[in-house]
Amino acid sequence: MEHTEFRVKAKEMVDYIADYLENIRDRRVYPSVQPGYLHKLLPKEAPQTPEKWDEIFKDVDEHIMPGLVHWQSPHMHAYFPALTSYPSIMGEMLSSALNVLCFTWASSPAGTELETIAMNWLGKLLGLPDCFLNEKNDSPGGGVIQTTASEATLVSLLAARTRALMELSKLNPEVQSAELLGHLICYCSDQAHSSVEKAGLIGLVRMRYIESDEHQSMRGDQLEKAIASDKEKGLVPFWVCATLGTTGSVAFDNLREIGQVCEKHGAWLHVDAAYAGSAFTCPEYRHWLDGVELADSFAFNPSKWLMVNFDCTAMWVKDSTALHRTFNVNPIYLRHENSGKAIDYMHWQIPLSRRFRALKLWFVLRNYGVSGIQKHIREGVRLAQKFEALVLADQRFEIPQPRNLGMVAFRLKGDNALTERLLKRLNARGYMHAVPACFKGIYVIRFTVTSSRTTNQDILDDWNEIKTVAKEILMDVFG
Ligand code: PLP
Incomplete structure (x- = not known):
């Protein structure tokens, strides 16, 4: 493709994107395809000779689009939001055209x-x-943009591990690091995201899961008890991950209590606020941040609720030298005249190369402004409150855990099997899409308001869809 064709086709692509987003409400959110469907539709090998752009793009419309989950749809309620926005798309366009590595x-x-x-x-x-x-x-x-919250968690764990091993080596100079590693132990709540467990697996350290309280929150006293008992066994607590906004129920660990325990025992405190972090742009939600000054690192995903398209995880650390110690390699081909005088983000992350992701974040911050971002977050919460009120007004349903922010976890009263059937049938119909969670044996449907385009009517339409399917299921089961 040369410049002239690019000018024409890229403008058509912009129209395609704008049409897609403008009319997304009309699409079935969840595809009705089976594994392998695309393999049957596309050739087994790449073409020998160049293909015309129009031919290529025809396949997008005919074969790719029908197999997608439409994450920007107002009827997408699964997982957490993965929002994009026009300024973010513009940032992504420019950054992929420049393709600079930072x-x-x-x-x-x-x-x-x-x-x-x-x-x-x-x-x-x-x-x-x-x-x-x-x-x-x-x-x-300082702050750094990582790829994902999982990566930020791993980076934090590895930096804390380096710090702990250095301290232990000073006390036990004759013992090998590999042996010292066996003494390290870290902690998170039983509600923490699976990426925390994964970080422990990769970091080759033991992980202890602290039982959360009745509000799914990790508390300082439980953490203190576990740490004291582990220390008695000769283990060395070195890292704690607190979650603000858990994946299952958007619960909040008690940061101040946990921070005080970490301070007492010299453990690194990482805060994973992957979803809820965006809400702290509004002062009324910052009470959950109380104690954040006790943390060593903090991360959240603007790629979730803040309308910066994936990938973009914002991570801050109090002491970047801990990252340098962990990730610093210094071959001659990467040295430069200003080494040491300016930030080299390669020392703050695992890979070497990194995309120019700051551009889309900066575009979003400028184009929405603080007021636009706050309005977007507050609207998401308002719509979740609206959905919550509809559920609570219907005797057949319940909300076992209080709603926080933009997610309502609800269920049909009675056996888990009823709610499981409800969710399965809702997803099969494809009008709306949600995923489940389980709180201490209670199966729920997570209904997250994800889209920046969701309206009151969308919420009412989804609720009507849920009521229709629930009625069918209750009729099937109870007649
Ligand atoms: N932490 C929490 C609390 C999450 O909810 C999620 C995903 O939803 C993650 C971590 C993982 O995020 P990522 O996909 O950016 O690694």
């Missing part, structure tokens, strides 16, 4: 500096303490 300051000075600036803006917008910002050249703290 691993050192020298590899892309503006890419690096814009990331620091955008992360400072975002940190302030969330009300994070200054120790997480990087406003002066010698600030130890």
Whole structure:
């Protein structure tokens, strides 16, 4: 494809995208395809000769689109939001055209500096303490964009592991690191996301799961008890992951209590606020951040609720030297005249290369402004409240855990099997899409308001769909 054709076809693509997003409400949100459907439709090998763009794109419309879940649909209620927005798409377009790699300051000075600036803006917008910002050249703290919350968790665990091993080695200079590793132990709640377990598996460290309280919240006293007992056994607690906004029920661990326990025992505290972090742009939700100054690292996904398209995880650390110690390799081909004087983000992450993701984040922050972002978050919560009220007004349904933010976990009263059947049938019909969760044996449907396009009418339509299917199921079972 040459410049002239690109000018024409890319403009057509922009229209295609705008039409898609404008009319997304009319699409079936969940596809009705079976595994292998695409293999039957596409050739087994790449073409020998160049194909015309129109031929290629015809296959998108005919074969690819029918096999997608439409995540931007107002009837998408599964998982958490994965929102995009026009300024974000523009950032992604420009960044893929420039395709600069921002691993050192020298590899892309503006890419690096814009990331620091955008992360400072975002940190302030969330009300994070200054120790997480990087406003002066010698600030130890700062923000970095990671690919996913899973990666931020792993980065944090590895940095804490390095710190702990260095301290242990000082006390036991004759013992090998591999042996010291066997003494390390870290903690998270029994409600933490599976990515925390995965970080422990990759980090080769033991993980203890702390039983959450009746509100699915990890509390300081339970953590203290576990740590004290592990210390008696000769183990070394080195890292704790607290969750703000759990995946199952958007529950909040008690950050202040946990932070105090971490401080007492010298453990690194990481905060995983993958979904709920976006809500802290609104001051009325910041009470859940109480104690955040006790954390060593904090991460959330603007790629979830903040309308910055995937991938974009915002991570802040208090002491970036802990990341440097963990990830610093310094081959001659990556050194530059300003090494040590400017941020080289390659030392803050696992891979070397990194995309210019700051651009789309910066575009979203500027184009929505603080007021636009707050309006979007508040509207999502309002619509979830509306759905909650509809469920509570119907005697056949219940909400076992209180709603927080934009997610309502609801069920049909009675056996789990009823709600399981309800969800299965809803997803098979494809009008709306949701996924389940289970709280201490109670099966629920998670209904998350995901889309920035959701209206009151969409919520009413989804509720009518749920009531219709529920009626059928209750008739099937009870006659
Ligand atoms: N942490 C929490 C609390 C989550 O809810 C999720 C995903 O929804 C993750 C981590 C994983 O996020 P990612 O896909 O960015 O790794």
